[in-house]
Amino acid sequence: MENLIRSQPKSAEPIQERLAQPHVDLAKVWWIISEVLPNHPSLQGYGNASPDAQVDMARQAGDPASAEVFDIQNAITHYLKLLVGSMKKHQSMPPTQALIQGQDQKIWEEYPTFPADAASVLTSGLPAPNGSQFSLSQYIPLSDTKTDFCYFRMFVKASVSTDDPATDRVPMDAVVSVMRSKEEYQVKLAICSQNSLINLLVGSGPVLGWKDVNWKQQVSQLTVQLKHGFVLTLALHESDFRSLWSIVNHTNRVESDLRERRDERFACKLYLQEASYRDPANPAAWPGDRIQGCKLMVFQRIERSSEGTGKRKLHRGYRMVLVTPQQTKQVSLINHELGTKQEPMNFEYVTEANQAPALRLRFREESADKKLRTCAAHLVFQSGRDRNDLFGTFTSMNVAEGETTFAQVALKAFHIESADQSEGFTSQGSRVLEKLQWVEAKVMNLDPEAAGLESAPTVKSESLRIMCRHTAGIISDRMNLGKLSLVG
Numbered sequence: 001m002e003n004l005i006r007s008q009p010k011s012a013e014p015i016q017e018r019l020a021q022p023h024v025d026l027a028k029v030w031w032i033i034s035e036v037l038p039n040h041p042s043l044q045g046y047g048n049a050s051p052d053a054q055v056d057m058a059r060q061a062g063d064p065a066s067a068e069v070f071d072i073q074n075a076i077t078h079y080l081k082l083l084v085g086s087m088k089k090h091q092s093m094p095p096t097q098a099l100i101q102g103q104d105q106k107i108w109e110e111y112p113t114f115p116a117d118a119a120s121v122l123t124s125g126l127p128a129p130n131g132s133q134f135s136l137s138q139y140i141p142l143s144d145t146k147t148d149f150c151y152f153r154m155f156v157k158a159s160v161s162t163d164d165p166a167t168d169r170v171p172m173d174a175v176v177s178v179m180r181s182k183e184e185y186q187v188k189l190a191i192c193s194q195n196s197l198i199n200l201l202v203g204s205g206p207v208l209g210w211k212d213v214n215w216k217q218q219v220s221q222l223t224v225q226l227k228h229g230f231v232l233t234l235a236l237h238e239s240d241f242r243s244l245w246s247i248v249n250h251t252n253r254v255e256s257d258l259r260e261r262r263d264e265r266f267a268c269k270l271y272l273q274e275a276s277y278r279d280p281a282n283p284a285a286w287p288g289d290r291i292q293g294c295k296l297m298v299f300q301r302i303e304r305s306s307e308g309t310g311k312r313k314l315h316r317g318y319r320m321v322l323v324t325p326q327q328t329k330q331v332s333l334i335n336h337e338l339g340t341k342q343e344p345m346n347f348e349y350v351t352e353a354n355q356a357p358a359l360r361l362r363f364r365e366e367s368a369d370k371k372l373r374t375c376a377a378h379l380v381f382q383s384g385r386d387r388n389d390l391f392g393t394f395t396s397m398n399v400a401e402g403e404t405t406f407a408q409v410a411l412k413a414f415h416i417e418s419a420d421q422s423e424g425f426t427s428q429g430s431r432v433l434e435k436l437q438w439v440e441a442k443v444m445n446l447d448p449e450a451a452g453l454e455s456a457p458t459v460k461s462e463s464l465r466i467m468c469r470h471t472a473g474i475i476s477d478r479m480n481l482g483k484l485s486l487v488g
Helices: 002-006 021-039 051-060 064-089 116-120 238-257 384-394 427-435
Strands: 148-161 172-181 187-193 199-202 213-216 221-225 231-235 264-271 274-278 295-307 310-323 333-338 346-351 357-366 372-380 403-410 438-446 465-470 473-478
Touching: 002 064, 021 064, 051 064, 148 187, 148 238, 172 238, 187 238, 238 310, 238 333, 264 384, 295 384, 333 357, 333 372, 346 384, 357 384
Parallel strands: none
Antiparallel strands: 148 172, 148 231, 172 187, 187 199, 213 221, 221 231, 264 295, 274 372, 295 310, 310 333, 346 357, 357 372, 403 438, 438 465, 465 473
């Protein structure tokens, strides 16, 4: 019905009333909840009490199945009222008198009968609550539930086959609900038939994962590899296929970005009080408001170098990941690199109105059209210690396990110039350092006592670094030195 309303021409002329399939489908729904359910033998014992009272009575009687039916009945009635209001507003009500001509009036779908071995592989997935039969609202939720988000649902044609090309493929109507647990980032599919033939959960849990799914983009189909060599094929509308591919690809990418890559090493993980983010080139990259409970992860970028003097791991900056919590329906994730380019980290210490410590980071990024833009992340921390830990990670200030500080001295001035005069170095670029108020210098390296060495290595050391702090920030430099080669 919503699609029918959206497809109406936008003109001032009154819309001619006509009976359409959505009207007939809604009439079926109304007949079921107003005539069939109240007269069902298992529900008549709860009388004509109010819908909420019927739910309470069923729960008190230890009848969760009836309580769920009443819950679903109340929810459908609520949504029907909202939909009818929209239909009246957009002049989409059915004619007062009309004959049903050509519309599908069926209530029950026809399903084939499968052998026991085939039927058994079509009913694995969600665990039954309290050992009872499966919960219908777990497979076809009308909206978000206490444990899951429901994004959308699709009506599909399902068929079962084996590796044998002669296998009959009888098409069956099924509904696929696209959901996500509030404890995970990855989405899952609940596949359900009108009878109890198909009840499958794909993409979450130990039974069926996304590894068992094959995408056939050209024909808008999915195949799910089931046990005992059976394959379930789902034929989708093209628009539904695109929507499903988009959300699965997005959440899979989020899961991937939260893992350590081949050239990285985990450095830091924090749970923030709240966070906001702004990208002028992509406003939809992050929700408009501040989001509470976001997770921030930092990975150190590593370059592995193999030279004549041996193998070394060279520090190449950091990758920062900021992601919304699983309990937020819109899953948003941003990646930014720090220390990988020849430019300083742009940061600002901030104190919130409630005295919470915060840090504002700005990133200069290059768009696809080669234009520079500035993205900004505002991070509010649970404590000042968390903020200092993150800042210390980015600036190499933190003394890691197995490291120690070898020198810490007051610093009055700091100057940089090239040792190679052939580069035509001028001192003008370093004069900015003279304007800074310097505080101290530190040298950190591997702790020889912890490593069982006589002295800390200065050659090929992955911990040797110098840190010079001024009142507005820090300059740090890692010195992974190679062996000196003498040529006679």
